Amino acid sequence: MATQSNTQRVFNFSAGPAVLPMSVLEQAQAELICLPGAGASVLEISHRGAAFIEIMNSAVARLRDLLGISDEFEVLLLQGGSRLQFSMTAINLAPGAAAPPDYVITGTWGKKALEEAQKVCAPRVVWDGKPHNYSEAPDWSSLELNPQAAYAYITSNETIQGVQLPTDLDSPAPLVCDSSSDFLSRPVPMDKYGLLYACAQKNAGPAGVTVVIIRKDLMGRAPSDTPGYLDYRNHAEAESMYNTPPTFAIYLLDLVCKWLQQDVGGLANIERQNIDKANQVYTVIDESDGFYQGHAEKSCRSMMNATFRMANEQLDKQFIAEAREQGLDGLKGHRSVGGVRVSMYNAMPLEGISTLCQFMRDFMNRNG
Numbered sequence: 611m612a613t614q615s616n617t618q619r620v621f622n623f624s625a626g627p628a629v630l631p632m633s634v635l636e637q638a639q640a641e642l643i644c645l646p647g648a649g650a651s652v653l654e655i656s657h658r659g660a661a662f663i664e665i666m667n668s669a670v671a672r673l674r675d676l677l678g679i680s681d682e683f684e685v686l687l688l689q690g691g692s693r694l695q696f697s698m699t700a701i702n703l704a705p706g707a708a709a710p711p712d713y714v715i716t717g718t719w720g721k722k723a724l725e726e727a728q729k730v731c732a733p734r735v736v737w738d739g740k741p742h743n744y745s746e747a748p749d750w751s752s753l754e755l756n757p758q759a760a761y762a763y764i765t766s767n768e769t770i771q772g773v774q775l776p777t778d779l780d781s782p783a784p785l786v787c788d789s790s791s792d793f794l795s796r797p798v799p800m801d802k803y804g805l806l807y808a809c810a811q812k813n814a815g816p817a818g819v820t821v822v823i824i825r826k827d828l829m830g831r832a833p834s835d836t837p838g839y840l841d842y843r844n845h846a847e848a849e850s851m852y853n854t855p856p857t858f859a860i861y862l863l864d865l866v867c868k869w870l871q872q873d874v875g876g877l878a879n880i881e882r883q884n885i886d887k888a889n890q891v892y893t894v895i896d897e898s899d900g901f902y903q904g905h906a907e908k909s910c911r912s913m914m915n916a917t918f919r920m921a922n923e924q925l926d927k928q929f930i931a932e933a934r935e936q937g938l939d940g941l942k943g944h945r946s947v948g949g950v951r952v953s954m955y956n957a958m959p960l961e962g963i964s965t966l967c968q969f970m971r972d973f974m975n976r977n978g
């Protein structure tokens with residue numbers, strides 16, 4: 611059995627913070643002591659200086675290029691994680707609308723977003739997957755969304771349950787999307803969205819920076835007594851320098867975007883790779899004759915987080931422990947649902963997936 615030395619890298623299937631591209635880590639390592647041209651580490655320089663402003667502008671320009679974001683939108687780089695966006699979306703977009711927002715709840719994170727919105731307004735739940743333990747996605751045509759609603763809210767990928775919305779919703783109200791765990795994993799038709807946000811620590815970089823892409827006409831609605839940090843307009847006016855931005859996280863976000871542009875060749879290419887990787891894992895599950903029981907319905911299985919369990923908790927635990935010994939780490943399901951979760955974000959190499967699939971087949975042969 612392979613044993614890991616304490617400096618040997620494993621295949622890291624963590625749900626986030628998650629695996630980063632090796633070339634990004636290597637460049638960051640090479641530049642850590644002295645950022646070329648800056649005479650100091652990126653950790654040490656002023657966010658107002660030319661070197662950092664160039665990094666900030668580059669990160670935003672790369673995001674615009676990758677996602678095809680038009681001038682109709684602002685791209686903000688904020689702090690507070692996606693959790694803060696649960697509140698900021700409602701605080702900024704609900705006031706003054708003819709009707710409260712509509713929420714589609716496909717898992718734990720949508721539910722948490724709803725709870726925060728309830729502190730600010732009276733959101734309407736138009737679909738809730740709770741009766742089937744958040745294993746399904748709604749049929750969009752069955753939803754009765756209110757065109758007058760402040761916004762319609764969705765979570766494109768529920769990281770804990772492994773439920774991903776299979777198609778983009780055509781919403782009559784501005785569409786707000788928590789895209790934290792499938793951001794930059796595929797091209798997105800931005801014209802369907804009013805606001806899309808993602809914390810970086812899955813596909814886009816380390817924890818500490820949250821990307822908010824917001825249609826400009828949706829800003830300026832927050833009440834005048836809104837705390838300054840919580841008003842999107844302040845961040846847009848200050849070009850994401852309303853307070854000291856998370857400089858190192860933004861530097862890494864820029865490098866990850868560069869990797870996606872130059873090494874991967876864009877989001878259509880990474881989507882193809884992600885479909886291929888996910889198919890490999892789901893094929894093992896589907897061919898296991900019930901040994902591996904997937905959580906999500908096939909029609910909405912996540913390309914990013916595959917969730918499954920075995921016949922009993924003991925077997926799940928054994929699977930996770932033996933996998934770790936083989937250098938396959940981070941596979942424990944979220945504490946609220948148990949089982950196994952395979953997070954296979956953009957930077958998970960194909961080799962990691964094939965090693966995992968081989969382990970899954972071996973484990974089943976030994977224990978099935």
Ligand SMILES: Cc1ncc(COP(=O)(O)O)c(C=O)c1O
Pocket residue numbers: 626690691692693694719765767768769770788789790791809
């Ligand atoms: C879909 C989704 N939304 C929100 C969050 C919360 O993000 P943060 O911890 O950055 O606030 C997560 C974290 O895993 C997530 O997966």
